[in-house]
Amino acid sequence: MKRFFCRLCVLLLTAVLLNGTAHAFQCDGKLVSKRNTKFEVLRKCGEPDYIDSWEEERAVRGYGRFEMPRSGGIPETQAPIVSVIHVQVEKWLYNFGPNRFMQVLRFENGKLVDITTGDYGD
Numbered sequence: 001m002k003r004f005f006c007r008l009c010v011l012l013l014t015a016v017l018l019n020g021t022a023h024a025f026q027c028d029g030k031l032v033s034k035r036n037t038k039f040e041v042l043r044k045c046g047e048p049d050y051i052d053s054w055e056e057e058r059a060v061r062g063y064g065r066f067e068m069p070r071s072g073g074i075p076e077t078q079a080p081i082v083s084v085i086h087v088q089v090e091k092w093l094y095n096f097g098p099n100r101f102m103q104v105l106r107f108e109n110g111k112l113v114d115i116t117t118g119d120y121g122d
Contacts (some may be wrong), residue, residue, distance in 0.1 A: 048092035
């Protein structure tokens with residue numbers, strides 16, 4: 001049983017490491033992590049080597065209160081609401097050279113939401 005548990009742990013750790021998604025990385029000794037703003041990343045790392053930007057529309061589901069007129073009072077009820085929001089998305093690429101992995105940063109509305117580790121740089 002102990003051996004099975006050890007093998008399972010090694011397998012899960014390998015899957016996580018091969019995923020390529022990171023929660024943080026270092027730029028000139030400064031930690032860049034999710035939820036940093038674009039300004040913070042620029043201050044820590046400087047200008048990226050490449051920027052791609054676009055806007056996405058996303059449906060957001062929620063519930064709203066509506067008043068339903070009836071005799072003897074006005075009860076409230078909840079009904080589903082779908083609204084569309086616009087999200088400004090940017091992907092930044094940092095190429096740190098042949099001795100380090102490239103980092104791809106995804107920003108949504110100015111906040112860092114994803115860090116992906118790429119191949120070795122050029």
